[in-house]
Amino acid sequence: MGSMVRKANTNASTENWHLLLQVFSCLDGPSLGRATCACKAWREVGVQEDLWQQICRAKWPSLDSNAGSCVVKQAGGYRRLFARRFQAQHAQHRSDEEKPCLSLQSLIFLVDVTVGNEVLCSFVRRGHELSGGEVFQFTVSLCDGEVVGKGREVEKIEALRNVKVSWAVMVMGSDRVFQVMDSIKAGQVIGGGCSFWEALADHRCCCAPGMSQHLAEVGLGLGVNGGLQEVSLALLNTLDWRYFSIAHALTYFQHLFFG
Known part of the structure; x- marks a missing residue:
């Protein structure tokens, strides 16, 4: 039964x-x-x-x-x-x-590129120093005081064995810090430089939880003497492989900083 x-x-x-x-x-x-x-x-x-x-x-x-x-x-x-x-x-x-309350001018970018204990570059830039078009993609030309490893050979940098890229963002008037990238992964060598990518922290304004499809991108441009000459910063949407607009990037940072 x-x-x-x-x-x-x-x-x-x-x-x-x-x-x-x-x-x-x-x-x-x-x-x-x-x-x-x-x-x-x-x-x-x-x-x-x-x-x-x-x-x-x-x-x-x-x-x-x-x-x-x-x-x-x-x-x-x-x-x-x-x-x-x-x-x-x-x-x-x-x-x-949604119009973000943050402005590009209110952001502070902190970037450090190191190889082991040697600093290749370390700089702080405010948003108004980077403003340009409508796309969140900027190239920073380095000054003498921001470049330490000028004499490094290109071959050593291209090896990318120990290169670490750190990119953080702060908001003026706030003590909060968002770490956009902290990468020690090998980048991709392209021409006279290389690029690093790291998945952005998930947020509902950009992607489904646990399904991040957006990347932070940092590019390193080398000069003729093998030294680091410029650094590019960008946020990338991998669904259509386009860079964030300024408004989209500011909305993303706004949600991360203030919820």
Whole structure:
């Protein structure tokens, strides 16, 4: 008798599972995402990749290709890809619509580049010294007092074995500090310099929690004598590989500093 009850319960559970699957297949992405938060049983059904594959390919037909399959694999599956793109889309809209209270002039940038115990450069720049176009990408030409390792050979810097890049941001009138980058990872050598990238701290204004798709970028430009000549600073959106606008970057910093 007990085995018959268990079998009946199993059949009922299987039937409910398939019924939920049919219902969920009629939902759009946001609705399905909310449904998976209702209870454990709904989540077990709602996270099925087949459901999210159907939603993603309907919304973005380009995913139904070899290149699209590679993108899905890199993102960790259709469900994670939808979450990333949906959140990024709405975050971009928020940042475009919301006017940040911070200004570029209110920010202070602190950058240090070292190799072991030797300082290649160390400088502080205020935002008004970096202002230019509408894109958050700046190139800082170094002064004599900011360059220590002028005599280093290019080959040693290009090896990038022990190069450490530290980039922090402060707001004038506040004692808060945000560490944008603190990297000892090898960068990519490009022409007469190299670039370092590090994932930005997650924030709801830019990306879904745990799914950061934005990078901080620091580039090191070398002079003809092998010394460090300039440093570039930027924030990068990896969904479309474009640099943040000034407004988007200021909104991001504003949320990080003041919530």
